[in-house]
Amino acid sequence: MTDSAGTSEDGRSPASASADGRSASDDRSGDREPSTASGASSEPSGESSRTSTEPGPSDSEDGDDPDLEALRREVDEKYDFDEFGPADMARMNAEEWDAAFDPDTWITGERLLERLEAEIKDRIAKREIFGTVERVTDAGADEDGDGEGDEDGDDERIVVYSDEGYAVVRSNGDVRGQGTVLRDVEPLVALCSMESFEVAEPPSNWSLPNPEDVSGGSSELGNQMMQVVAGVQLVAAVLLFGAWLLSDLDTLVAPAMGLVFLFGALFLFSTVANARLSDRFRSAEYRDRLRALEEAKRRPGLPEIVSENEQSGSSNADRSDAE
Numbered sequence: 001m002t003d004s005a006g007t008s009e010d011g012r013s014p015a016s017a018s019a020d021g022r023s024a025s026d027d028r029s030g031d032r033e034p035s036t037a038s039g040a041s042s043e044p045s046g047e048s049s050r051t052s053t054e055p056g057p058s059d060s061e062d063g064d065d066p067d068l069e070a071l072r073r074e075v076d077e078k079y080d081f082d083e084f085g086p087a088d089m090a091r092m093n094a095e096e097w098d099a100a101f102d103p104d105t106w107i108t109g110e111r112l113l114e115r116l117e118a119e120i121k122d123r124i125a126k127r128e129i130f131g132t133v134e135r136v137t138d139a140g141a142d143e144d145g146d147g148e149g150d151e152d153g154d155d156e157r158i159v160v161y162s163d164e165g166y167a168v169v170r171s172n173g174d175v176r177g178q179g180t181v182l183r184d185v186e187p188l189v190a191l192c193s194m195e196s197f198e199v200a201e202p203p204s205n206w207s208l209p210n211p212e213d214v215s216g217g218s219s220e221l222g223n224q225m226m227q228v229v230a231g232v233q234l235v236a237a238v239l240l241f242g243a244w245l246l247s248d249l250d251t252l253v254a255p256a257m258g259l260v261f262l263f264g265a266l267f268l269f270s271t272v273a274n275a276r277l278s279d280r281f282r283s284a285e286y287r288d289r290l291r292a293l294e295e296a297k298r299r300p301g302l303p304e305i306v307s308e309n310e311q312s313g314s315s316n317a318d319r320s321d322a323e
Contacts, residue, residue, distance in 0.1 A: 071099040081191065089187050106193040109171050113158055115192040116169060120160055120185065121202035129184050131162035132207060132293065160185050163292035211290040214283055223272045230268035237261035 075096050079088050107115065113135070123129040137156045158169040165179015167186075175182065175189055191197045240258035243249065 068099060071095065075099050081194075081197065084187050084191055089190070106173070107195060108173055108193070110156070112173060112189075112193060113156060113169070113171055115199045116189060117158055118202055119188050119192055119199050120158070121206040122200040123184070123188070124208065125203050125206035129160075129181070130208070130289065130293075131160050131181050133158060133160045135159075161296055163289055163296055208290060208293065211287040211294070214287050214290065223275060226268050226272050230265040230272070233261040233268070234265035237265065 078096075079092070117133060117135065120129060120133045124131065124133070135156065136159050156171060160167045160169075160177075160181050162179070162181050165177060165181045167175060167177035167179075167182040167184075169175050169185065169189055173189055173193060175186055177185070192199060237258045237260075240254045240261065244254040244258070
């Protein structure tokens with residue numbers, strides 16, 4: 001009874017078995033530490049060198065971020081994005097473009113069209129863009145030029161056109177067109193795609209005036225003031241010449257000053273006449289452009305014409321790629 005309770009199955013007491021277990025555990029732990037150290041030191045030199053020299057993702061990101069931030073600061077100092085235009089776009093290289101415009105944060109879709117429409121209207125109100133802007137929705141428009149409508153249904157676009165060209169902007173930021181309008185709209189699409197760019201609120205009367213509302217010239221106040229000054233100089237010249245001819249004055253100062261006033265009056269009168277002719281010419285040219293814009297606005301099916309031009313350009317590009 002005592003033997004069965006005080007000994008284990010192998011004949012050892014529980015205390016001795018526990019002591020042996022602890023000693024075996026200590027031996028195993030003591031053996032494991034040098035084996036681990038020896039295993040670490042016995043790794044191939046090539047593997048250890050490769051592990052120590054390969055840059056991790058954090059290393060590469062830490063190495064690229066300072067350069068990218070420096071390039072962004074340089075781009076911000078070099079370009080004025082509040083007055084960003086086609087000339088600035090032409091000067092930008094690929095690295096500066098990627099640093100200035102982060103593609104992961106670009107605005108697209110309906111919000112892009114709303115921002116772009118507001119910005120274009122503000123530029124038209126400031127007379128920086130000559131043209132008009134409209135929102136166009138084509139049901140089942142053919143985006144890829146394969147002759148079949150797209151699956152996403154309606155294709156909403158912004159159409160900007162003038163008497164000399166047009167530009168069509170889709171919700172994904174794609175811009176097509178021709179003429180000076182395309183050159184003016186392209187940088188605006190890039191700016192409106194940036195979250196940091198603040199779009200100006202257009203005024204209520206943003207559109208261009210009617211041809212009949214254009215006056216024949218600028219304000220007449222300046223011309224009238226110049227005419228008054230010229231008239232005074234002409235009167236002074238006549239008085240000086242009269243005093244010199246009708247009196248016994250032997251001095252030449254009076255006729256000399258009379259000639260100065262006379263030439264001054266003639267110069268001012270000719271300046272006023274030239275200004276009026278220039279104003280009339282510019283006003284007539286501006287009215288002609290506005291009438292041409294109205295003709296383009298009344299032209300039926302402008303979006304269809306744009307679509308045909310885009311599809312023909314796409315088919316020509318496909319044929320050139322096939323050749």
